[in-house]
Amino acid sequence: MQKETAAAIAANPKYQRLVATRSSFGWLLTAIMMVVYYGYIGIIAFDKELLAKPLGSGVMTLGIPVGLGVILFTIIITGIYVRRANTEFDALTQEIIKESRS
Amino acid sequence: MIGRITRNAGALALMLVSISAFAAGGDLGQLEKQPTNWTAIIMFAVFVVATLFITKAAAAKTKSAADFYTAGGGITGFQNGMAIAGDYMSAASFLGISAAVMANGYDGLIYSIGFLVGWPVITFLMAERLRNLGKFTFADVAAYRFSQTPIRAFAASGTLVVVAFYLIAQMVGAGQLIKLLFGLEYWMAVVIVGALMMVYVLFGGMTATTWVQIIKACLLLAGATFMAVMVLAKFGFSPEAMFAKAVEIKTMLASQDAKVIEEAAAKGVEASNLAATKGLSIMGPGTFVKDPISAISFGMALMFGTAGLPHILMRFFTVPDAKEARKSVLWATTWIGYFYVLTFIIGFGAICFVLTNPEFLEGVGKLRGGGNMAAIHLASAVGGNVFLGFISAVAFATILAVVAGLTLSGASAVSHDLYATVFKKGKASSEDELKVSRMTTIALGVIAVVLGIAFEKQNIAFMVSLAFAIAASANFPVLFMSVLWKDCTTRGAAMGGFLGLITAVVLTVLSKSVWVDVLHMADAPVFPYTSPALFSMTAGFVGIWLFSILDNSPRAKEDRAGYLAQKVRSETGIGAAGASGH
Secondary structure, three states, rough: OOOOHHHHHHOHHHHHOOOOOOHHHHHHHHHHHHHHHHHHHHHHOOOOOHOOOOOOOOEEEHHOOOOOOHHHHHHHHHHHHHHHHHHHHHHOOOOOOOOHHH | OHHHHHOOOOOOHHHHHHOOOOOOOOOOOOOOOOOOOOOHHHHHHHHOOOOHHHHHHHHHHHHHHHOOOOOHOOOOHHHHHHHHHHHHOOOHHHHHHHHHHHHHOOHHHHHHHHHHHHHHHHHHHHHHHHHHHHOOHHHHHHHHOOOOHHHEEEHHHHHHHHHHHHHHHHHHHHHHHHHHOOOHHHHHHHHHHHHHHHHHHHHHHHHHHHHHHHHHHHHHHHHHHHHHHHHHHHOOOOOOHHHHHOOOOHHHHOOOOOHHHHHHHHHOOHHHHHHHHHHHHHHOOOOOEEEEEEHHHHHHHHHHHHOOHHHHHHHHHOOHHHHHHHHHHHHHHHHHHHHHHHHHHHHHHHHHHEEEEEOHHHHOOEEOOHHHHHHHHHHHHHHHHHHHHHHHHHHHHHHHHHHHHHHHHHHHHHHHHHHHHHOOOOOOHHHHHHHHHHHHHHHHHHHHHHHHHHHOOOOOOOHHHHHHHHHHHHHHHHHHHHHHOOOHHHHHHHHHHHHHHHHHHHHHHHHHHHHHOOOOOOOOOOEOOOOHHHHHHHHHHHHHHOOOOOOOHHHHHHHHHHHHHHHHHHHHOOOOOOHHHH
8 A cells, every 4th residue: 555545544534533443442351251260260379268159048159150251251241342343343444435436 | 191081180280281382283192092982983984984075175266375375255154153162172271171170170270371371362353354454474464564574574483483382282192192092003193194184175175174174163062962861861951969879989989099098198187188189179270270370470371362363364264254253262262161161061961970980090090091082981981982082083083274374384483474475476376375385285294294203202291381382472462462552563573473483482391391301301300380481472572672673774664654654454354365156
């Protein structure tokens, strides 16, 4: 890409909005994912008994729904990002590309 | 090694399981040869014939270097997601994780979650930028605005080291597994895997490799789903009933265990009470997470290692644009997450139907053929001999798909990064590049077979963990900083990358799995933690930062000046390599 084209696109307010929104969204979700995973590992490292607590009168423990919940959460959070990126962010990107051609 | 694990497996045994089953690949340990299983061989033959037809069709389309490396960028997001899942769900993770769940219950789940959590991070921070900047290999991205020679040389070394360790681990695992499942000789199994993998990659390139992975992923998911459903059906689809039965069996086994009775006597408690505690322990965290530093370090290796595996990164260039790249990670995450839920159920199913069936046992609680046979025996318990053959064939197909993907990424590092860019300074023709990558494929295939045979009796458990640690400490920091940090320079990226690589290798050598178990240097390791990633990743990142800010060379000015254009392209995809279109 030519330096001038790049500079022109970088000066486009839509580009600046895209980059600011998308990167803060991406970093926010990354932080949430880190908190969830390392929180889960942290609970296990510091208080093993918590997840081994039975849920009802049977053998089912709190750990099973929490563990499966982490798996489900991982899939859902990925889905949330992809959905927003593939609609809102991509539409904005298309506008920027169109404007850079004119 | 895994065969020695019994129901009261302690911390040490679990560590061996976790390292063995480590990652999408891994060592399956020394296994015993089984009688020839014809059903499995016939099913596998059907798979091979079908994939060879696909390879033939793919070969007709594989004309340019772009076709060879990235299937011309014409794979859809869904297909690529399946292929990524196929790359990631290896035989070792299928057999190893279900075996870990059978042996230790809940700990197996903690372990598998580690493999999943890297995917969202790749999606949020890397997937789109990779697709927008890259063409054939991850070095295209890392070296985008830098001086090509040093960064390509680094990236090619990073790729080849990761591929080599991963490939040896897969080959040895393959030989052991096939000896076990099909009753073939070890060397024969390794040669078959090597030869088939060469055929797929040589003639069909990325197109054939992708389809082998997709088919294998479908077969594996279908087989594992069938097993999990059959297990749950036996309990009227009540997980509580399944868990209760598993706890009952574990308690029963513990109450017959001489060691438990001894321990109870030593502690002055009722043996039946202690056995009940042991039985119930499979429902909560056990010894897997020991100290917080090991836990975090190991989690980092898994989380960021995934984002630095060259054969996984390469898959992002097979889709037409960033939108499809994102879709493919979402599909991959979904399938891999689903797969880990299935392996958890399969592991509990194995407790209920395998551990109590004398047909599958040698002595109390010890599986015929070794601990990794949990899922295989369960297949026979819930689906009979034909389904056993099916699952065995799928396990073989799985290894083939993984080694084909690895070889392709190793071959592209040599032909695209070293030959075309470093030696020919970007002036190599597509035909020449293709010729070099095919020659490299043959060389890698031969090397893999020779090393696979040479390492038959070696303890190779550390190799896949080393591959993940290097990917997290060398490839990932360079990729991440070059894309996201403006002031990163050629010198910083190359020096920091090598620093991360060397730290990861040295700390692995000093860790228990090499220093004590392989080299027998001492009884206690010099480096006490499970994974070096926390330290070696820090070394990589600090190295890149330090050498970059100290760099005032003219080249550094050029590197920094190039950031804006790189950023605009990485964010918008303007100028990105598109689908070559067929």
